[in-house]
Amino acid sequence: MIVANPKPISEILDMIKDLKKILILGCKGCVTVCNVGGAKEVGILASTLKIARIKGGNPVDITERTLERQCDPEYIAQVKDIVHDFDGVISMACGVGPQFLSEAYPKQRFFPAVDTTFFGGAVQHGIWAERCAGCGTCIIHYFDGMCPIARCSKSLMNGPCGGSAGGKCEISKDVDCIWDMIVRKKMEQGRLDDLVRFKPSKDWRTARDGGPRRSIREELVI
Amino acid sequence: MRLSYPSNIKIIQVPCTGRVDIIHLLKAIEDGADGVYVAGCLEGECHYLTGNLKARKRVNHVKKILMDLGIEPERVEMYNLSAGEGPRFAEIAREMYERIKGLGPSPVKMKNAA
Amino acid sequence: MSDLRSGSNLEKVLKAGHFAFTGECGPPKGANLEHLKEKFMPLKDIVDAVNITDNQTAVVRMSSWAASTILIQNGLEPNFQMVCRDRNRLAIQSDILGVYAMGVRNMLCLSGDHQSFGNHPQAKNVYDIDSMQLIALVKKMRDEGKFMNDEEIDGPPRLFIGAASNPFADPFEFRVYRLAMKIAAGADFIQTQCIYNMKKFREFMKMAVDMGLHEKCHILAGVTPMKSVGMAQYMAKSVPGMDVPEALIQRLRDAGKGKVAEEGIKFAIEQIEEFKEMEGVAGVHLMAIEWEHRVPEIAERAGMLPRPKI
Known part of the structure; x- marks a missing residue:
């Protein structure tokens, strides 16, 4: 929501x-x-x-x-x-x-x-957390369902940076390091190979950077 | 026990203080009450588990709203006591009465009357 | 020497097999040229190249490219640092061309500290690309002579590409893989985060050597001498991704009043001596924060002088 x-x-x-x-x-x-x-x-x-x-x-x-x-x-x-x-x-x-x-x-x-x-959800009653940045090109399947664009403070696609400590982001102890979570999940699942593959830079045209966006679905427009 | 408590306190019964919402407390202030307090069961003894805890959170929120508006937050309060404590009920009523008397009439009521 | 990628002094020193020694200089919070010179002149002929930080800790300072060119004018070799926090890919590429045209030959590619650390926390953060993608971009510009969009570059920048590695950040098990990724992306040399936990660093280097990373890239170990017990405690507690063992803090404390700084330098020298012998370590990167004038003494005592002339 x-x-x-x-x-x-x-x-x-x-x-x-x-x-x-x-x-x-x-x-x-x-x-x-x-x-x-x-x-x-x-x-x-x-x-x-x-x-x-x-x-x-x-x-x-x-x-x-x-x-x-x-x-x-x-x-x-x-x-x-x-x-x-x-x-x-x-x-x-x-x-x-x-x-x-x-x-x-x-x-x-x-x-x-x-x-x-x-864009986020209620992690518990009264507490909401961000999950999506609306970048227009979803890549969470590369990261086992976790979005580094929305959830890494630096939107790193090849993280984690050197500021990750104890599962927390360098900006605050209240912020989870999403890259720590991604790496741990990959390790637990024995799929670290996915992660060591270089992720090329993102095409931000589909995000807000490309200007105000419209979504046209021809099958619905009369 | 026929305990006496100040006669200008109007009691509104609810099945559980968890039913008391922010809007109820605000409406009381808006309509000119000088103070409003919630008397819930002892913490940990709510029949619905967290009703009185929720009530306390809401009371605290209303205190915050009043503070933002420059109105004494002490006009709103949360108390916890058990159903068997009649004397404590009367004591709280007197305590709240004294507190509000000390604060004087609500600035909302005064302006409304004027 | 025809296989040189940039022809920088640092590259020549490393490729000739010497134990490299780099320093660091943070530009001033202003356009005070004298202050900048005060900081870098003590490093002249003492180190092979000087890192010029780029708005480090997200505090606004004289730009790293401008300070780098001033070093060149004064006969020092800069290692131009660039962070991804403040520039999009347009600015990144044009700055790379600019610094190369001005004579810069080494560049360190970094993500950058988040702006919330610095003195303009209200800033918009860019992160158009990340440090890994920056490394790959500089390599592409150099080796393919192309911009990110595949257009030809008229006069490609030939830079010796550096990257950072923090062996002490979490998750530790992944750190060596991330180092391998940076090397695969195009890093010619690596400078590590300041090392205090030698045991953990030995472990890290062993993994790197086992993976053969030291043969693909020159790894320089990061050293920052502790100036006080307070500094050690601050680094231990408040700098994310920094590992300062309690034993080191105790050692500094035990040194007693007025002798802590000397103990800090002693520890740094011991570290350098060990790095010289450690398999896979190709040099030392000395980050003497606001202590640049002590670098000649440390270099002398650590047996790093004279520097090779190639």
Whole structure:
């Protein structure tokens, strides 16, 4: 899923400081699963903002809605009748949400409530970790299902570097060295030969480096 | 036992403090409560194993939100006691009452009234 | 001597079978030429080549290529270091052409410390290619006369290709294989991480010799004299991939006040003496961090002088 973190409340308060009537739009997709932008978090943000604005003597009128997804025009269209009734709209979806909304409703102002971080999963309840860098050319089969592009701090394809110590990355003891994990798995499976083969440099055109990306599936386009 | 505790405390019963969520605590503050506390079972003795531990985490989160908003985090608290401790229940109620009295009315309530 | 790949002094010394001796100089945090000279002039005629670090520990300093050319102007041979952290393949290749045109003949290919260590942790990290791919790239530019994209180079850079090896990083069992990969990718010489755990290094060298790596590549053992007990403790605790045995720290402590630095130098000299005899070790890379002025003395006492003139 796409993982995100809540923005600091002070930052959101600053974004909406001149607005009196606000719509907060949650998303039932990834951000609901990672507990940052679903219906529940919409309620918490609404209450928090109201408390802050009452305290500041500048109360705010807030309406709460949560869409099926915010990365699909079909669901974005569901707010067309109400979206212009507000001074501004806070989207709690990933970075896609406020942009799809902005494109659909060019006259309205949209504000992000979350900082979108990475593609990953929940390693335990409340803890998420990055697994994919979306580079556009998957190579994890060379590394027994572990991605050095996303998970090595230096994206080394021929690791591990000299900073690997005790299974941890040189940047922090809280970061696992993915290369240590790759090497150990290969050794356990007796397939070190795979690893000593030189991996040539990557063609980054399929990644963000090639410019903004589009994905066109002809069999679906009408 | 007919123990007395301050009359301005409103009790909301839940089957387990694990049912208490962040939004419930925030709503109480938003609606003008001067303080709100959760009285859960003793840690390690939750019938649902971790209900009271979850409640404590949520209380702490609400404290953090209040701090971010410049409101005294002490207005929200978590207590643990067993169902058989009537006197302790009354004692906690008085303790919280005294604490809130010391803090004065909630800044949210004051502005709301004005 | 027609089989020389670069014609650098370091290459000649190694190919003639001499026990090589390289030094290191970190450019200053500024454009202070006098400060740079103060650091490298003590190394003149004392070492075969001087490594010029490239924003080491991710701290911004005078560029390694510029400092390298200043060494050449002053009659020293640089070993130009390049890290993959700060440049993409365009900048890497153009810098390689640039340094070669300016007279650089040795180049050490490194991944580089992650920028989170340094003084600009907010930086975007590049890592377009890794150190292994950098080695292969320099070899391709030299031996095939082609850029990474297979276009012809008008005047290919003929560089003596160096790479680093850390025998003490984890997983230890894989380290010698990674060394073999770097050699297969095109490394002509290897400089190791600072060695303090001699037992582990002997073990590592034995594996390397058993694999015949020393016959394909010149391996220089890394030495950094300890200046203080604090430095030893810091390296032991806070530098990832560094192995400083407690016995060495104790030895420095036992030296007593005012004598620790001398004990550190003594240990370094003992190491050099052992490396001279160790099978597969072709030389020593002395990284006297902020202690460049002590290098002549260490070289003298370790019997590394005079350096061969070829």
